[in-house]
Amino acid sequence: WYQRRVRGLAYRLKSSCSVEQLTADMASLLYLCEKTDNDIRSSLNTLQFLRTKREPLSMVRIRSMEVGSKDRQQSLYKFWSTIFTQPRKEGNALVKASQGTQKRLDDLFSLVVGTGEYEKQVEGIHENLLQLRIRDAKFGDLTDSLDWFLFYDALDQEVRHSMTFE
Numbered sequence: 001w002y003q004r005r006v007r008g009l010a011y012r013l014k015s016s017c018s019v020e021q022l023t024a025d026m027a028s029l030l031y032l033c034e035k036t037d038n039d040i041r042s043s044l045n046t047l048q049f050l051r052t053k054r055e056p057l058s059m060v061r062i063r064s065m066e067v068g069s070k071d072r073q074q075s076l077y078k079f080w081s082t083i084f085t086q087p088r089k090e091g092n093a094l095v096k097a098s099q100g101t102q103k104r105l106d107d108l109f110s111l112v113v114g115t116g117e118y119e120k121q122v123e124g125i126h127e128n129l130l131q132l133r134i135r136d137a138k139f140g141d142l143t144d145s146l147d148w149f150l151f152y153d154a155l156d157q158e159v160r161h162s163m164t165f166e
Contacts, residue, residue, distance in 0.1 A: 023056035
């Protein structure tokens with residue numbers, strides 16, 4: 001379903017490029033859609049900017065631009081998808097476990113802050129946690145997760161009760 005949505009937006013952008021006489025190949029448009037998280041306004045603004053500069057759309061040009069990253073909140077669905085999926089390994093490169101874990105934590109922190117709406121984030125995690133396929137026979141990771149939920153709930157309740165945000 002997600003791929004169809006990306007392709008549909010890319011085809012619409014392709015027709016806009018044809019009308020506006022902007023050179024753009026489908027691969028670059030698909031990359032633009034991915035980079036803007038399928039935000040049509042951000043995609044059109046990028047195309048409009050490139051047209052005023054009289055530059056063709058290319059992947060290299062999109063990579064060099066700050067496309068879709070300013071003044072934009074991450075969607076909650078993307079947030080939950082990132083939380084519940086493991087990142088793909090890049091090629092056969094072996095990354096030290098501590099470096100990989102630290103990068104994952106940094107990425108998740110940026111995502112949490114970028115999404116905002118902390119209550120909805122936690123509610124969505126809580127609702128979807130039970131749908132995960134757990135591969136840990138001793139349920140250690142699940143127990144740790146539930147401990148964190150308990151801590152968050154106690155902290156949130158205390159802050160709301162006393163209205164002390166420090």
